[in-house]
Amino acid sequence: MNALLGLDPLAIGDLIWAPLLIILLKVVVIFALGLLVTMFMVWFERKAIAGMGNRIGPNKAGPWGLLQTLADGIKLFFKEDLLPDRADRFVFKLAPYLAFVPAFLVWSVIPLGGDFSDGKDGLVEWFGQTTRVQLADPPVGILLFMALSSVAVYGIMLAGWSSGSKYPLLGSVRASAQMVSYEAALGLSIATVLLLAGTLSTSGIVGNQGGFTDWHVVSTGVVPFIIFMLAATAEMNRPPFDLVEAEQELVGGFNTEYSSIRFGLFFLAEFMNTVTMSGIIVTLFFGGPQGLFDIPVIPGAIEGTIWFIAKVLVFLYVYVWMRATLPRFRYDQLMDLGWKILIPASLGWFMLMAVLQLGRDEGWNRGVVGIISGVVIAGCAGLMSAAVRTSRANREREGAMF
Amino acid sequence: MELVVFVLAAAMILVGAVGVIVRSNPVHAALSLILTLFGVAVMFVAQNAHFLAAVQVIVYAGAIVVLFLFVIMLLGVDRSEDLSSEPFEVQRPLAAIVGLGVIGLVVAAVVSSRDAITVRGTGLNVADTVGDGDTNIKQLARSVFGDYVVAFEVTSVLLVVAVVGTVLLTRRVKGSGKDS
Numbered sequence: 172m173n174a175l176l177g178l179d180p181l182a183i184g185d186l187i188w189a190p191l192l193i194i195l196l197k198v199v200v201i202f203a204l205g206l207l208v209t210m211f212m213v214w215f216e217r218k219a220i221a222g223m224g225n226r227i228g229p230n231k232a233g234p235w236g237l238l239q240t241l242a243d244g245i246k247l248f249f250k251e252d253l254l255p256d257r258a259d260r261f262v263f264k265l266a267p268y269l270a271f272v273p274a275f276l277v278w279s280v281i282p283l284g285g286d287f288s289d290g291k292d293g294l295v296e297w298f299g300q301t302t303r304v305q306l307a308d309p310p311v312g313i314l315l316f317m318a319l320s321s322v323a324v325y326g327i328m329l330a331g332w333s334s335g336s337k338y339p340l341l342g343s344v345r346a347s348a349q350m351v352s353y354e355a356a357l358g359l360s361i362a363t364v365l366l367l368a369g370t371l372s373t374s375g376i377v378g379n380q381g382g383f384t385d386w387h388v389v390s391t392g393v394v395p396f397i398i399f400m401l402a403a404t405a406e407m408n409r410p411p412f413d414l415v416e417a418e419q420e421l422v423g424g425f426n427t428e429y430s431s432i433r434f435g436l437f438f439l440a441e442f443m444n445t446v447t448m449s450g451i452i453v454t455l456f457f458g459g460p461q462g463l464f465d466i467p468v469i470p471g472a473i474e475g476t477i478w479f480i481a482k483v484l485v486f487l488y489v490y491v492w493m494r495a496t497l498p499r500f501r502y503d504q505l506m507d508l509g510w511k512i513l514i515p516a517s518l519g520w521f522m523l524m525a526v527l528q529l530g531r532d533e534g535w536n537r538g539v540v541g542i543i544s545g546v547v548i549a550g551c552a553g554l555m556s557a558a559v560r561t562s563r564a565n566r567e568r569e570g571a572m573f
Numbered sequence: 574m575e576l577v578v579f580v581l582a583a584a585m586i587l588v589g590a591v592g593v594i595v596r597s598n599p600v601h602a603a604l605s606l607i608l609t610l611f612g613v614a615v616m617f618v619a620q621n622a623h624f625l626a627a628v629q630v631i632v633y634a635g636a637i638v639v640l641f642l643f644v645i646m647l648l649g650v651d652r653s654e655d656l657s658s659e660p661f662e663v664q665r666p667l668a669a670i671v672g673l674g675v676i677g678l679v680v681a682a683v684v685s686s687r688d689a690i691t692v693r694g695t696g697l698n699v700a701d702t703v704g705d706g707d708t709n710i711k712q713l714a715r716s717v718f719g720d721y722v723v724a725f726e727v728t729s730v731l732l733v734v735a736v737v738g739t740v741l742l743t744r745r746v747k748g749s750g751k752d753s
Contacts, residue, residue, distance in 0.1 A: 262600070310709070314627035321635025325607070328639065332600060332646055340646060347643050351636060358631075371624075371710070 193302060201306050205278045209443045213240040216442070216491045223495040244435060252431040257335030266333060267429070267436035270326025273319040274440040277447040279306035280315050282377050284460045284476030303374060304460070304476065312373035313361060316451055317354075320406060324350045326440065327408070327415060331425035342424035345502065346408065346415040352509045353405040359517035360395040360402065363524050364455050367391060377459035388456040391524060396456045398517045403452065405509065407444045409490060411497040412505060449486035450479075457482050515555050519548055578619045585612030597653040599645050603638055610634045624710050 214229065214237055221228025229236030254263065284304035309315060324347055331343020364387045365371060368379040380386045388396045405412040416424030426437050453459055459482075460475030469477065500508070523544050530540040585608055592605025610633045617626035659665065717725055 259598075259600070262604070309623060311623040311627045314624070314631065318627050318630035318635065321631050321639075324635065324639055328642060328646075329600075329604075332642075344643065344646055347639050351639055351643075354635070 247435040259333040262333035266330035270440040273323040274443040281450040334428035356513040357402040360399040363395040380458035410494040582615040
């Protein structure tokens with residue numbers, strides 16, 4: 172039963188009241204925290220972009236406009252809920268939840284804190300009970316994230332289709348093509364991390380990143396991190412990959428016909444995805460709650476959470492920064508980047524890491540392994556770019572416009 | 574507990590499967606198919622096959638049905654069809670016969686191998702140590718990349734051939750004038 176639900180060490184043994192209460196408390200606290208963080212993320216993004224654009228940004232609701240999102244949410248609740256005549260009623264109502272629920276559920280597998288020092292494995296003591304600062308630690312942890320992000324496609328896709336209108340449909344066709352093609356690069360860069368971690372569980376991946384040189388961003392050699400970061404941005408439909416809702420071309424994209432709180436759910440899901448994706452990046456590549464040094468005074472159980480929040484904040488800022496500075500990609504550029512650069516690069520790097528790992532296990536000569544794999548990779552890259560160039564030349568000869 | 578999970582998942586699978594057949598709108602039929610796939614994933618989790626459950630959702634629900642929906646939307650065949658019309662006269666009675674035959678075969682197989690299922694690990698060659706999630710994956714990897722590696726590689730060649738063939742069939746050379 173424990174393995175079935177992927178529960179904590181808490182649930183092992185007789186299920187008595189204290190552990191049950193702690194689990195319930197964790198569920199409520201973590202999800203409430205998720206909503207609260209998303210709320211402030213919206214404020215943070217608006218404020219930061221306003222700053223970069225030399226404006227003031229929200230400053231009326233609450234101190235520094237902190238409660239602006241709450242005010243907007245209340246306003247959205249009271250707005251009229253429109254249902255287009257040609258809409259597919261059931262699917263139209265279902266779609267916002269399909270977008271929102273997966274975004275929410277990813278929270279449950281991210282280690283939000285915990286004491287990883289001295290082989291404590293992320294376990295902390297709360298009220299005399301040993302537990303993780305993480306809602307669930309299923310054995311397939313990171314695959315659950317992949318599964319949820321692939322389910323999230325449906326929300327956007329069905330929203331666009333069920334609106335029964337031209338532009339939302341175009342937006343959702345773009346969304347499905349984009350998300351499915353970038354998922355491959357996302358998965359391959361995760362596979363490189365898993366190769367080193369040797370486990371799928373998120374707490375195990377964090378536990379494998381003890382010091383700075385063990386952080387996967389260093390030990391996998393940066394490339395998978397860059398690929399993951401780009402693919403994740405495309406997967407979340409954030410700028411510069413937000414062709415799904417390109418205002419200049421598609422009115423508003425998949426959510427054109429949505430109003431009131433149904434639009435609000437899409438909006439929340441998008442921002443929550445940004446937060447959870449930053450959490451996943453930190454978990455996979457930056458050691459999650461593992462710190463660089465020991466913060467004095469503060470006990471180890473809380474220290475992890477502080478480190479985690481600090482790292483996530485950096486990535487949240489980077490996402491806002493990218494949105495404020497980079498112009499949107501053209502659709503064919505987006506597909507070229509995904510299929511012709513990111514997927515071959517992540518596949519090649521995955522194979523290189525696999526060879527190096529095998530060489531370490533078998534005790535092969537490191538220099539020879541390095542030289543041979545370098546030659547093979549250079550050869551493959553040359554072939555690939557020759558193929559791309561040939562196909563472009565062919566298309567131009569046939570008179571294609573791009 | 575196991576019975577409750579089984580009943581719920583089985584209900585999901587059956588409702589979805591019936592939905593695929595009886596819904597007149599292709600998009601609704603595809604959504605019913607997703608329900609079925611999720612039911613199967615729940616069944617996998619109940620059998621401690623977490624990896625298979627995750628892969629089931631990622632590959633089938635996340636990629637294949639998305640592709641179905643993509644084609645349905647792109648071709649614009651997302652209007653309701655009249656299910657009462659019968660383009661090919663014999664197919665419905667034939668489908669009923671084949672369906673009943675498959676049910677009969679499955680029931681016969683279960684009845685005749687009842688002992689093998691109740692006595693774990695004798696009739697079916699399953700490892701009786703379940704272990705944690707990682708041993709689960711290791712066993713899978715050992716059989717896919719060890720015992721059945723030839724079949725695995727041949728399948729991947731088959732897929733590549735299919736992809737190349739599709740590209741060749743869809744790509745029309747402009748100016749040859751044969752087929753455009």
